[in-house]
Amino acid sequence: MVQQAKEKAKYKVIGTRPIRHDGVDKVTGRAQYGADIRPTGLLYAKMLRSPHAHARIKKIDVSRALAHPGVRAVVTSADLAEQPPRIADLGEGSFTNMGFLCMNVLARGKVLFKGHAVAAVAAINAHVAEEAVGLIDVEYEVLPVVLDGLEAMKPDAPLLHERLASLSNPNVRPGGLMDESDKRKGSNVANHFVFEIGDIAKGFAQASIVVERWYKVSAAHQGYIEPLSATAKWNPDSSLTIWCSSQGHFTIREQTAKLLGLPVSKVKVVPMEIGGGFGAKTQVFLEPVVALLSKKSGHPVKMTINRTEVFEAIGPTSGGYVRAKMGVTTEGRIIAADATLVYEAGAFPGSPVSGGAQCLLGPYDIPNARVEGYDVVVNKPKVTAYRAPGAPSGAFAAESLIDEIAQQLKMDPIDFRLMNSAKEGTRRVSGPVFGSVGFVEVLKAAKAHPHWKAPLTGKNRGRGVAAGFWHNGAGPASATVSVNADGTVNLVEGSPDIGGSRATAAMQVAEVLGLRAEDVRPQVADTESIGFTSTTGGSGATFKTGWASHDAAQEVKQQMLARAATIWNVKPDDLKYEGGVISHKSDPALRMPFRDLAARLNDTGGPIAGRGAVNPRGVGAALSVNIADVEVDPDTGKTTVLRYTAIQDVGTAIHPSYVEGQMQGGAVQGIGWALTEEFYFSDKGQMMNSSFLDYRMPTALDIPMIDTVVVEVPNPGHPFGVRGVGEVCIVPPLAAIGNAIHRATGVRMHTLPMSPNNLQRAIAKKGDDVHWTVPTSNGASQSMKAAVDAEGIERHE
Amino acid sequence: MQAFEYVSAKSVGEAVGVLSQHGEGARLMAGGTDVLVQLRAGRRPQVKVLVDVKGIGELNELSYNDRQGLIIGAAVPCYRIYEDPTVIKRYPGIVDSASIIGSVQIQGRASLGGNICNATPSADGIPPLIALGAVCIIAGPNNSRRELPLEQLFAGPGRTTLQNGEMLISVRVPPPPANSGAQYLRFTPRNEMDIAVAGVGAAITLNAAKNTFVSGRVVLAAVAPIPLLVPAAGQALAGKPVNDETIGKAAEAAVAAAVPITDMRGTIEYRKHLVGVLTRRALQGAIQRAKGV
């Protein structure tokens, strides 16, 4: 169902549902994914990974592996130049601490999590490589592990990085080390920051109800179907070609070039089709390693990792802790809010705690608020981004609390949210002021939906509702459009296509030129064949590459008009372009469809191509509301989702089917996170369930049809009103399910996941109240403050 | 994955011969859904020879007669079992388990023989068979054969009492007595593609009036080192009236017998709790079937 706020049928192509351009290749299995590339002379590589979650590497002896007749090369961190632990601006606003990235790619000195890459072998086939990995002898000194964020903050906790600096800046995720001259002890707290607006003391004093709750949130894996694969060919002229599936081949190029000390122009990255990423495939893991193996062996080298390696070494999102407190007036206005988020970053700094902190109060207009975030390292794989990074866990806390407060006030939970809803002009706790947003529209659509009104009867059943906010992102993008003689156009762009962005960019070109979507042939080109394009992330590809494609198409349109003017010997201004036809404003005899002119280009002045290169501002914020009906088996604690509706402001739905697909996919991932997905670590930090059999993502049998309501409040910041749609959809489900469970059982869950085991225990105990405190009265937090002052890093306001 | 020899055996004698020759170094393969996974994960480093038994006629037998009962060849894949009209009619308790192992794809390969000989405590195929009184037909060196009640086959997690050179040929399940019924229930967080947190197989026989238990057998999965027959639960049923109290007593006996561990699939407390829930539900289900409703 698509609900448009503005007038209907403004567009011819946008809003329709053409078959995607890459569809035939994908459904017939012909699409080439990461592992499908096989250059001549290819060798196969395998990684040796740490069996310990924390250990000092005392010695690595590769001689037995090298002596194997099938082995062609072995690399360790000794082959990879050490990088200073400084934050590098990779040129597109993406900041990475190269020192940490380097140590994540190949462990140096210490291994920091089970599965940490230690060495790699290239051999004549994958089986020999696997065998040879077993011939590498590593001597470890096993160290104590710390796996929990709060434990890691204690003064006596084992330190992962002895000299880790505690920054105080929500905008610097990658963290850093203390200066050489600084002799104080490091800590596991990589970042500690505060967002503040208004005066919370005053706010809470005015409130008639104050509720404070503590939550324990859990890590979840993206669960993309395609395990990582990278192939490299080190060419005789010291240039490097890499084939891999990633969310951004340009960032793979920058990161690889930096780590290997090459200029970016010497590294070409060819994007393969990607089998899902959800944020995880935005940094290098294998690429520098296969490059070094190729350099040493003189052959192209491919490494494809398996599911266990994906689970153990390619980070999920953070687990951790969230506390939320709200003060509300008797009428139901949230007048004050206070929250603390402690997110586990894994082995290196960079949890999405800033995202969580910026988003948990996002949907609401709260005059007095304070949100504090901690980024803490623990002996687990470094977390990677996952769909609206950081937001779902924060929203689980805030939206559960809001549900509880609405119940206390005996208010309808949607009315309660409507009363507090953010609108254009509302300032968020993190600073930015909302432009045009559709939260009120989304809430009204939810309230009007038959699902919300349908009676829910039967034992142990309950209906929950929750909202979610995500700020979205963009970045630079490039596109070119060239005209073919048969009246079609080629679109060349640089956004790896995860969610249908080829089709949505092509549709924006078709809209501008008055062509059919099928008349545009989109292609995602390698780093040498298209201008810089930032990573497909932040729900930004349709926004930014769509914009670049729009601009390129506009340029083609202008040139076509100019060409027709030349042919007819009239002024371009006297011509108009409508529905793919160029005509004279007053002379009806002068009329030429795009197709006819396309056939004549070479005879009338030469080919026509347009380009678009943008770095747009004005991404629209995204807001979503989900309604869930569940039934809980009180004997087993198992929750069955009976009915589910996702309602979201999507700006303009370029291709409504793909928007709906994003909404459904996000809901399913959120439901899995809420109910069954869980990382089990032994107390030694070994992941016990590193397979899809035991890491329980929902299957088709566990999920009902996800109904969607596409609410269109166009984003004025984009030529076609596009707003990112891919991420916010995973934000509401956790609390929507939790709130439904509460109404079904009377038990309010504060712990994720709300697995049968956890829920049954809570039902038996009539609650799962959680309480925790941030370890403050110790040296760690003081030295943290001191380190911040010493470095003079500003607090973000 | 380690290198290994592959032998496609055409007779029981050939398979037994390879097993006798290689001892620990040889392993049989039916559907391969356990053994290949284990080889890939490096969990059976000693295996040098894999003997495919799907080509042996006897291991593919699936037949029924009123005297012997049901013969399930050790390599018969699950789908053949749960699609067989006789099994559907007379042994719905076996259909319960054969139709939930893995997924449709897995069921196309996975055998009950493999499920039994893999001997994991969580195996779904085993409890209903034990509950129904299944007997193993075992072949060994020099054309020897022996029979063993299924519950006596298990030595510990992943270990059977099969001797060097022995293999399972089939299991024989006695014909179901009049007024009897069986059910297998497992608990998994997901509805498919999951391993039992706990499972209970129950088989009961009622008197002609269907108001008193004549006998009953309750077998637990995933809550002990081996599939666990609970004689005390059977004793709690025999001769007692069919009512909630009797069923509750049997469930208590099952809970008392369960000795689960805490792992990624569930805690001790939760698993014991589930044993009680599932025993009650499986007994209710078995009673319904015995009553023919």
Ligand SMILES: Cc1cc2nc3c(=O)[nH]c(=O)nc-3n(C[C@H](O)[C@H](O)[C@H](O)COP(=O)(O)OP(=O)(O)OC[C@H]3O[C@@H](n4cnc5c(N)ncnc54)[C@H](O)[C@@H]3O)c2cc1C
């Ligand atoms: C994705 C997935 C899901 C699964 N889900 C379930 C589930 O829900 N429930 C469940 O119980 N199991 C499950 N399993 C495990 C497995 O599928 C079952 O145990 C199956 O029944 C094994 O049968 P098979 O024929 O594939 O055995 P194989 O792998 O061929 O053999 C298993 C073991 O038995 C031995 N063996 C085989 N035949 C004989 C014989 N005749 N004599 C002596 N030894 C023999 C083999 O050497 C091996 O050690 C799952 C497995 C996978 C991969």
